[in-house]
Amino acid sequence: MGKYRVSSIGTGRDRFAPVHEAREGCAMSLNAYDLSAGLFIRGLTNLKTQLKKAEDPAAASGRGEEALLAAQLAVEERVRGAAGDAQSDLHMYTLAAQIHWAAEGARLAIAQLLGAPSVPAANDARSFADLHQRLDATIAYLRDIAPGDLEAGLDREIVIEHRRGSMRSKGSQFLIAFAIPHFFYHVTTAYGILRNQGVQLTMGDFLGNWGTS
Secondary structure (H helix, E strand, O other), X not given: OOOEEEOOOOOHHHHEEEHHHOOOOOOOOOOHHHHHHHHHHHHHHHHHHHHHHHHHHHHHHOOHHHHHHOXXXXXXXXXXOOOOOEEEOHHXXXXXXXXXXXXXXXXXXXXXXXXXXXOOOXXXXXXXXXXXXXXXXXXXXXXXXXXXXXXXXXXXXXEEEEOOEEEEEEHHHHHHHHHHHHHHHHHHHHHHHHHHOOOOOOHHHHHOOOOOO
């Protein structure tokens, strides 16, 4: 795939031009690390900023952090699976659980790409401090990954086991079609819960300092 730049003017096809037409310094080259660990680090760092903004309003409102971390977009319901077993509607996870799975989703996805699947950590955070610790630990883990180690992961066969069987794909397909959407599913839902609970966040809080970092 060729490298492309995005023009700040024009519409439609004019907005995309091959890199050889771009001025020096305008092109961006992406690698496996940028598209996986680097992307997850940015999302989790922005999530930490949102969580910090939530701490003061939670204390001032009298609800306390326990109530905020237990908040959901809607009341959780149980649905019946094909085998008749009760399954939790994942859309209705609490704020604490959404943040937990954003961090765990990033960590486990990278482990899959590295060929070293690991067991998910317990979803047992009960405070802002617990969640910050979880986020910090995950960010530190991602920063320690050698970029070159992830390149081979794009061609590795990934096998995801779940209650209905298993799914197989190349690492590149796993990253683009599952790991990244799964990560932002939880990050976005956490943001939505915070806004729904009255925390004054903006799109800038979600995007972070994207222009320089």
